[in-house]
Amino acid sequence: MRFVAIAVAAALVQPALAQDLRAPDQIAGADDAARSAALFVEMGKVLTHPRCLNCHPVTGGPTQGDDMRPHNPPMVRGEADFGPVGMNCTTCHGTENVSFATQPGSIPGHQPWSLAPVSMGWQGRSLAEICEQIKDPARNGGKDLEAIHDHNAADGLVGWGWNPGEGRAPAPGTQDIFGQLTRAWIDTGAACPG
Amino acid sequence: MTTLTINGTERTLDVDPDTPLLWVLRDELRLTGTKFGCGVAQCGACTVMMDGAPRRSCVTPVGMIDGADITTIEGMAGPEFDAIQTAWRALDVPQCGWCQSGQVMSATMLLQQLPAPSDDQIDEAMAGNACRCATYHRIRAAIHDAARTLEG
Numbered sequence A: 001m002r003f004v005a006i007a008v009a010a011a012l013v014q015p016a017l018a019q020d021l022r023a024p025d026q027i028a029g030a031d032d033a034a035r036s037a038a039l040f041v042e043m044g045k046v047l048t049h050p051r052c053l054n055c056h057p058v059t060g061g062p063t064q065g066d067d068m069r070p071h072n073p074p075m076v077r078g079e080a081d082f083g084p085v086g087m088n089c090t091t092c093h094g095t096e097n098v099s100f101a102t103q104p105g106s107i108p109g110h111q112p113w114s115l116a117p118v119s120m121g122w123q124g125r126s127l128a129e130i131c132e133q134i135k136d137p138a139r140n141g142g143k144d145l146e147a148i149h150d151h152n153a154a155d156g157l158v159g160w161g162w163n164p165g166e167g168r169a170p171a172p173g174t175q176d177i178f179g180q181l182t183r184a185w186i187d188t189g190a191a192c193p194g
Numbered sequence B: 001m002t003t004l005t006i007n008g009t010e011r012t013l014d015v016d017p018d019t020p021l022l023w024v025l026r027d028e029l030r031l032t033g034t035k036f037g038c039g040v041a042q043c044g045a046c047t048v049m050m051d052g053a054p055r056r057s058c059v060t061p062v063g064m065i066d067g068a069d070i071t072t073i074e075g076m077a078g079p080e081f082d083a084i085q086t087a088w089r090a091l092d093v094p095q096c097g098w099c100q101s102g103q104v105m106s107a108t109m110l111l112q113q114l115p116a117p118s119d120d121q122i123d124e125a126m127a128g129n130a131c132r133c134a135t136y137h138r139i140r141a142a143i144h145d146a147a148r149t150l151e152g
Helices: A002-011 A032-047 A129-137 A147-156 A156-160 A175-185 B021-028 B081-092 B101-112 B119-125 B136-151
Strands: B002-006 B009-013 B046-050 B053-056 B069-071
Touching: A032 A129, A032 A175, A129 A147, A147 A156, A147 A175, A156 A175, A156 B119, B002 B021, B046 B101, B053 B101, B081 B101, B101 B119, B101 B136, B119 B136
Parallel strands: B002 B069
Antiparallel strands: B002 B009, B046 B053, B046 B069
16 A cells, blocks of 8 residues: 555656746747647746745645645635634745844745635646646636746746745746746647647 | 833843843843843744734844834733633643743743644644753643633
């Protein structure tokens, strides 16, 4: 049973660490659809990085760290994706990253700071599943493809992934390249990997 | 310069903007009811109210919160706080007491937002307040007790 569980886990998305992010002109495909899917795979290096996945849980509360361990202190999602009544995300997380005063490291922060809604949970999902999820307005907060591009290219909380504060590895590449990849993915048909 | 309202009084602070609020409270203003526990937002001993919501003051540089309204344990008042204080005394909640200022702040906020919390709701809301004496069972009982008092 244990081996089955490990095999299943290996088939699902694993956190992406220490990978460079290629620009769209470095990504080829036999045709538009194939290139589009390849572009999304490249975007997946960001989407499945712990800086993004930690706040895109499917069940329960956030995870933390590059090993995506459960958040400490224990934290539940809450009705507003903002923690339980009486202890919100902003009880600890401020409007910007804050270095600890007494030891190395920092607590991450941004305005706003919250979990992604359950419908946008990605942890444990395949890249193909994430792709379909991202394109589905019923699950992506009503966004069309242009809104998805704007979100990826310019949203501040997305951008935090490349500015995570002392003690955290940033997401691969830059938000600018991530935005370019999203643009190219849309322009080639927004295809999903198989 | 940073300006904060602390326990109802406006204070203009000539400190490095990176200075944690906890340092300002304890070292500059001598409001020592708020405790240093871990310095990394893991224990809750430094909890204060900021603009009406709990906030860990050890990870709150004053330059980040210019203009904020801060209430420390010394400035707390109101029916929920009174009920929590009464219950804390009645059940002898504290042991060493170091974490209790933060516990009281969080418990008061919980009752302000949720007048009759369940065990699970108490545990979720108080999960960020550690107690090395493990008074958790009395904390939970005292919150229930305070809630019953408030119900009348």
